Amino acid sequence: MARQKSYKAVLHSVTKGFEAVEDNIRIDLPRNPRNHRQIDHSQYLGAGFDAWAIQSIYVIRALLQGGNFSVSTLIGYSVNGLRFFIAFLLGGALDSPPATPNNLDKRHLERFVSWLKLKYPNGSTAKNYYTSFKSLVIVLGEYGFIEADLKDVLPPNPFPNNAKNTNDADPFSMGEMQRLLSALKSDLIAIHKGNFVGNGAEAMSVLLFITAARSGINTTPLLEMARDALVPHPFVPNLRLINTIKRRGKGAQSKTIRQTNLFDEYNTIPLDGVAVLNKALEISKPLVALASEEISSYVWLYRSGQQGGENKIVTLTGGALYVCAKSICERHTLQDDQGERLNLTLSRLRKTMESRLWKLSGGDILEVSSVMGHSPSVADNHYLRMNDEIKADGATFVGEAFPDKLRGIDVTPTPPGGCKDTLYGNKAPKDGVNHCAEFIHCLGCPSYAIVGTLEDLHRLFSYQQFLYAEIEYFLTDEWESWRKRQYSYIRLIDDFTSRKFNGDLVSQARAKAKMAPHLFWAKKIEFMKKKLGGVI
Structure with missing residues (x-):
């Protein structure tokens, strides 16, 4: 088993007194979005909690020099975390407040949580301050300034159902x-x-x-x-x-x-x-x-x-x-x-x-999270608000143009299917001269239309063949999320056509697309295959 590094040997011990700490109790910060120029813990000295000020500044400095933490995060450890915990200690809520991080126990943190909830009863402010301090406590423990097992120190889930009490801003209508x-x-x-x-x-x-x-x-x-x-x-x-x-x-x-x-x-x-x-x-x-x-x-x-x-x-x-x-x-x-x-x-x-x-x-939550770059749970909890507008809108795969509405209506053919207005449609230039060429985005456009003919479905399944070819072309790890999105479009095409059109017609169009894709997509597929094979 590899020997674990002792951070106590690296950092100055604070058990020998606090001589000559004034020069080391401040950190000058690089440029950061919070516009803070310095973290200064000298304001906490002399109140009986010097060890908290000194040991915290040491670990924050070490993390800043390590470069793996954003400056804003480390500012939060001090400004949102330690500052409010020191205020709590000075408020007299504890008969025997912990003079050092090593004296901290679960009872102290439970009282701190109660203090925060009373002081900030609405929204997520109390939780945010506690989370910043909790992160600081964890780092202090990892650097050897808290000897107890942190599982025995940190209260389990001190803010249950916090999401229900948080008044996040809604998306715009x-x-x-x-x-x-x-x-x-x-x-x-x-x-x-x-x-x-x-x-x-x-x-x-x-x-x-x-x-x-x-x-x-x-x-x-x-x-x-x-x-x-x-x-x-x-x-x-x-x-x-x-x-x-x-x-x-x-x-x-x-x-x-x-x-x-x-x-x-x-x-x-x-x-x-x-x-x-x-x-x-x-x-x-x-x-x-x-x-x-x-x-x-x-x-x-x-x-x-x-x-x-x-x-x-x-x-x-x-x-x-x-x-x-x-x-x-x-x-x-x-x-x-x-x-x-x-x-x-x-x-x-x-x-x-x-x-x-x-x-x-x-409504595919996995598709949305892959596009936006965060986990499905984050998207579900913090971004996707099921407001009345979304519920009423419904969001269908073909936008405004449903197949049953379009039968008998003149629809302009496009590589992925059809369009109800290539000159003035949703993504068209709208200059009366140039037709829309945003074929990659047709499936998400409200002007997209498909009337269920063999020719229309052949174009749609040809586009699906192009999606498969793209996935094979971009196989490196950095394209993983993008590939998931492409697969979701492939599934959407299969699901939509199976629900909306005759099964024999769908099978015929799918087979035709595999054998001989629409020329527009066939040229792109051919180019990718040649490039992948080193021909060009």
Whole structure:
């Protein structure tokens, strides 16, 4: 059995006194979304709990130097965790409060939980503060400052049914989303023409909100997006990939140090979203050379505009985004469906996109979670709200155009089936000249139509053959989630056709597609096979 490393031998012992700790009780922080410049535990010294302040700062510094934890997470250990626990200890709720982490026991934490619940009775605030402190306790234990088995120290499930008490923001309704995007579009036009009335922060916020609405990226990865994040999609010409960094914890365990790994995540974004992101890059390009080294690689740069620092180059933060979102909604007098001022946040945009994906996937939760990049349980608990609009809409595979409605109606043939309006359909250019070419997205488009002829079904099953070929082409591990999505589309095609059309007709069309796929898809399949075989 491998010998376990003793972290006690690495860190200074605090049992020998606290001499000369003032210089080591603060940590200067790198650039971070929470905009904190320093973690300072000197404020906790002299109150009888110096060991908590010193040992916590040691482990936080060690984790920061290790590089596997986000700065925001470590700030939370101190600001949301230790700060409130020290306040609890100073409040006199315990007759014999634990002077050191090693004196901590389950009874202390149970009282702390009760204190938090009384202080923050609504929402998830109490749970969030406890979770931050719990994570700090686990790290203190792993570094040897708590000798007891953490299973005997941590209370089991101190916040049962917390999700029922949490008032998360709902996704936007379709009406709210339409009003919001209309306002953002008018601002985008003004930015493009050079007559936008807002300041630099607002202009960048408009571009960021549109990018968020088109990509669904989380707040921190979006704010930290690098200038070289946009890359070509490996196969689909009408899409681009945005490469962002997201930190994911594996979950706290009592016998291993909690790790937070860094993942490169790829989010697809259509070309209209790419144009908006390129506009942000164009506007901020002259500011790169003037920005500090720690933010010069970021996308969302602008001139501060604050008195005395008008020429200082800064980047969007969560706080600045909150102020700008409020200003945008007030300037356009945006209201929600109840007539109140619209509350615009990135989390609501993400939840709205996820709800839309839920519709397009026919309610397949696994499909939605694979697209959005998190586990099914996270999607189910935090994003997919079964509001009345979703229940009423139903989200069928073919959008608005049901087969029984389309019999006898003229439908324009397309490679995956048909379209009720290739010039002015949902994804068409709508310029009266150019026909829609977004064939990859037909199955999720409300203008998609299929009337159940052999020719229509042959085109649909030819597209299915293309999906199979794509899966074989992209076999590396990083495409696993994407392959799951493709398989779900394959299943959707099988399920839909078996329910809607004659079985003999379906079998005939399927066999024809396998033998001789529609020329459009056959050429793409042939190209992939040649490239895979090294012919080209």
